[in-house]
Amino acid sequence: MSAVTLQDIVKRFGTFTAVHRTTLEIPEGAFLTLLGPSGCGKTTNLRMIAGLLDPTEGEILIGGKRVNDVPIHKRNLGLVFQNYALFPHKTVAENVAFGLKYRDVPKADIPAKVQAALELVQLPNVGDRYPKELSGGQQQRIALARAIVIEPDVLLLDEPLSALDANLREDMRVELKRIQERIGVTTVFVTHDQSEALAMSDLIVVMSEGRVEQVGKPEEVYNTPASEFVANFLGASNIMAAKCTDHGAAVMLEEPTFGRVQVPAAKAPNLKGTGAAKLVVRAEKLLLARDPAPEGVVSVPATVETVDYQGQAVRYFVRAGETQLQAINLIDEHPFAAGDSVHLHLRPQDCAALPG
């Protein structure tokens, strides 16, 4: 059964439609990420589940019960904000205990529950301190402890890692996922960061301009994007106009730069029949090499135009004929230099196809 269901949800602010008719099922215990650029409606959806916003149309079900008319304080949800939103005038322990006061928890049991929550977020000794005495990462852990100590039906995370430093963000990412798996709570996570989404989610919902573009497991949305938007938003992709000449067990695409490329049918689920199509080549799947490729791998000569060196990886902008392409390669030591003549290697099974 779904823990949360959005049924034909529409949200308008005046004449602006923030969320177009959306239906979404969030399985029990899943870590689901709403991913998209700012303004795509992901936070609006989260706030409607939380009860901070009312949907203009449609129904929201939590645990199978319609909650449209249930006020936020009766929904039993854990909410974590980007800016932590800890109560600055209360100690850490008082912050964590806040939600327990409104539940049928015997007063004597509260300290033990608070301590258990603080231990879960690995900050057992800060109960007496005030939030402002803690670092950003610690504050966010406390905010998480405050949200999960009430044993919520759903945990809602609104860009909880965005305010943290890059290093801390990656640590917290692992930590958050560990805690979520441990307590098994259904989690809705909002982010604009594709790497967070790919690393943490069981399911990713990619959104754009108030519409759901694709729902799938991380490797599905990454490898088989359902739209040009998804292909571009998750990692860098080269998307080229092509023509589908054969649509059977494999899909044959003809593209001016790469010639004939045979894409597996599983990677062209939305392409119906022959005709105009688009060839999607991930930047990471386009390999630069000195020599032409062996049989079975598409190989095209090209010239390196720009080199963006990033240490263990490098991002190249190359020109093959009239087409400018992007490639991200892991490298051993020295990257190619601008002006080098190279061969682009591309395995057909790494390509995906979209309708034209």
Place this chain on the structure above:
Amino acid sequence: MKGRRMSVEAREARQPWILLSPALGAVLFLLIIPLMFIVVYSFWLRSAMGADTVGFYLDNWQKALSDRFYREILLNTLKIAAITTVICGLMGYPAAYFIARSRGNKMTLLLLLMLPFWISYIIRTMSWINILGTSGALNTLLMTLGIINEPMQMLYNEATVILGLVHFLLPFMVLNVYVSLEGIDTNLEDAANSLGATRWEAFTQVTLPLSLPGLAAGGLLCFVLGAGTYITPVILGGPTDAMFANLVYEAIITQLNWPLGSALSLLLLAVLGVLVAIYNRYLGMAQLAKGLG
């Protein structure tokens, strides 16, 4: 090298004082030095001949501190200021909350709040005579409606003094509370709601405690300005509604007793100074500066 760096540091250290000097000069020559004169005056003695006797006499202070009449008026002044402050708090807080939480038209609302300051305080105070006077708007309305047959005497009592003071001081309260409410993250109330607190509980548990410094700053301003008021009781009060500042006026202008007037004004200053010191001890002047800015 070293000498050069020293001179840069010295220049940087001097800069704030250069910027502050006009204001400091004004405070020194227009406030501190005149205040010193008043302190000196308060120990002189008024002689019957009209010329004051220079010296160090404690007579004025003895009179100011021991005279029951002065003490009663001082207590009454503090009482009126306290009532005014409480009413301003009760009326001002919801208004400030409304402005702080409204979307879009905040600036318009704040402008409306500031609008009365464009009209002289005296004019604003006198406007109540047109409203509450025997031939004022309210009496005329009630008589036209046939609710009363003769005009009611509503003016010139303690209640109208408080009314005038509330009218005068409410914007100070609203502004101070507004500033502190603006500084509170609205996510805090959302967080409290999500944890199970009703809107009222979230307000009393989170928003109200966090806005108390603003309420206290507004309260202090209202109280000090209210306790020092002179015009409101003159215009809206009756013969028995004199406040302490009126006594000072009476001593200095009517009786030409500058030494006694000086002692009385310093007494009021001292009482209010103690209150400000208590406020500062527990809440700090920084909050007041925030509210005024």
